Amino acid sequence: MLLNRLCCFVVVSLSVLGCSDPDPIQRISGPAQGSTFMVSYWSEQQVDKAALEQKLKQELDRIDQLMSNYRPDSVIEGFNAQQSAEPVEVGTELVQLVQIAREVSAHSQGCYDLTIKPFFELWGFRGDKLTKPSDEQIAETKALIGLDKVKTVSHSQLAKTQASLRIDVSSIAQGYTVAQLAKLMDQAGIENYLVEVGGELISRGRKPEQKQWRIAIEKPLPDSQTLQKIIAVEQTQPLAIMTSGTYRHFYDEAGVRYSHVLDGRTGAPVTHHTVSTTILIPDATWADAWSTAFLCLGSEQGLPLADKLKLPVLFIDQQGSSFVEKPSQALTEALASKQAFSFVE
Incomplete structure (x- = not known):
């Protein structure tokens, strides 16, 4: 799902x-x-x-x-698991969604971003208890995310410049x-x-x-x-x-x-x-x-x-x-x- x-x-x-x-x-x-x-x-x-x-x-x-972030066998999770800058075949639909998200993100000056899942984990929003991170932890995490680190290689391929980067398309x-x-x-x-x-x-x-x-x-x-x-x-x-x-x-x-x-x-x-x-x-x-x-x-x-x-x-x-x-x-x-x-x- x-x-x-x-x-x-x-x-x-x-x-x-x-x-x-x-x-x-x-x-x-x-x-x-x-x-x-x-x-x-x-x-x-x-x-x-x-x-x-x-x-x-x-x-x-x-x-x-194609798009489930809860399925390790999904296409998007295959891309997320890739730990290199090599292009990954994800299909035209995911490339299209990333492009739309990129435009919306640009208009929102980065407020909207498909790569911010690490922030949710940092704040503990995936668990039952809030954990307020330090300014240093936020800065360190921020350096690892951003749609600018996702590259559109072709109409059906994406690549990332940050190996640990993950895309969450649920939004x-x-x-x-x-x-x-x-x-x-x-x-x-x-x-x-x-x-x-x-x-x-x-x-x-x-x-x-x-x-x-x-x-x-x-x-x-x-x-x-x-x-x-x-x-x-x-x-x-x-x-x-x-x-x-x-x-x-x-x-x-x-x-x-x-x-x-x-x-x-x-x-x-x-x-x-x-x-x-x-x-x-x-x-x-x-x-x-x-x-x-x-x-x-x-x-x-x-x-x-x-x-x-x-x-x-x-x-x-x-x-x-x-x-x-x-x-x-x-x-x-x-x-x-x-x-x-x-x-x-």
């Missing part, structure tokens, strides 16, 4: 609500990547559900074999998985679907009777599951909705909360007050990377970047016991037009 996410993804589908009986929406679900997946769809044309389910699960298994692979499952739906001639993997999702078309797909975003509270927003998808073209949050995984020690979201620039947990970020764009792979990057940056640094890149992003900051929503300019404009999506009050 793919590495459990460093952030908590909190998008919940409401697609099953409001359907007539018998329900024309078909569903395929099961375990996937340390979490679950669900594909909801309907079609006026006959669909071989059993054959479709087999293809979806085969694709999940294929991606797991982008789930979005890629969503996109790949959606591609299978397209190939099957299905034009109305909602694909969800571990809370990350993409929609296309409509529900029966031209009803909108509706997606709920959780209120960023650690001990409850209540709604913060409901998104009604207005457009029929694909729309990926990705949410990242800090509020499920953290340590409290001596009155200080340490988030599991680490800043690649400092090697330390983020200290801002942003607890949730949601991005709504057509490409699920980019959306996954961006939702994590914006959560790392927080609203103070992330909002100007979202505005510069014209990305529709919703930041939610916690101020005491209250939550303050901070939309990017592109999100505000999209909501005003009501052509792509809208918020249901």
Whole structure:
């Protein structure tokens, strides 16, 4: 299975609500990547559900074999185990994901980085106890990581200049998985679907009777599951909705909360007050990377970047016991037009 996410993804589908009986929406679900997946769809044309389910699960298994950081026999772990600067054949998909991550990392000035797993181990976030490292330990670890130490040799080969460097693609692979499952739906001639993997999702078309797909975003509270927003998808073209949050995984020690979201620039947990970020764009792979990057940056640094890149992003900051929503300019404009999506009050 793919590495459990460093952030908590909190998008919940409401697609099953409001359907007539018998329900024309078909569903395929099961375990996937340390979490679950669900594909909801309907079609006026006959669909071989059993054959479709087999293809979806085969694709999940294929991606797991390619990108899982928990499987020593995966392609990505084969690259991580390589202790030299020699090129490694990893396939075009991993090269593509690294390139996307490289661009997002550059825009975030290194806050988002696929190579920061050693920092999590340094802080003890893989165990049950927080271990605060010294400044010297952080500096020593920082010298050993960085996407600049990963070289793209060809369209299917990667190499590293630091032998111990490891790549963790969990912050982008789930979005890629969503996109790949959606591609299978397209190939099957299905034009109305909602694909969800571990809370990350993409929609296309409509529900029966031209009803909108509706997606709920959780209120960023650690001990409850209540709604913060409901998104009604207005457009029929694909729309990926990705949410990242800090509020499920953290340590409290001596009155200080340490988030599991680490800043690649400092090697330390983020200290801002942003607890949730949601991005709504057509490409699920980019959306996954961006939702994590914006959560790392927080609203103070992330909002100007979202505005510069014209990305529709919703930041939610916690101020005491209250939550303050901070939309990017592109999100505000999209909501005003009501052509792509809208918020249901």
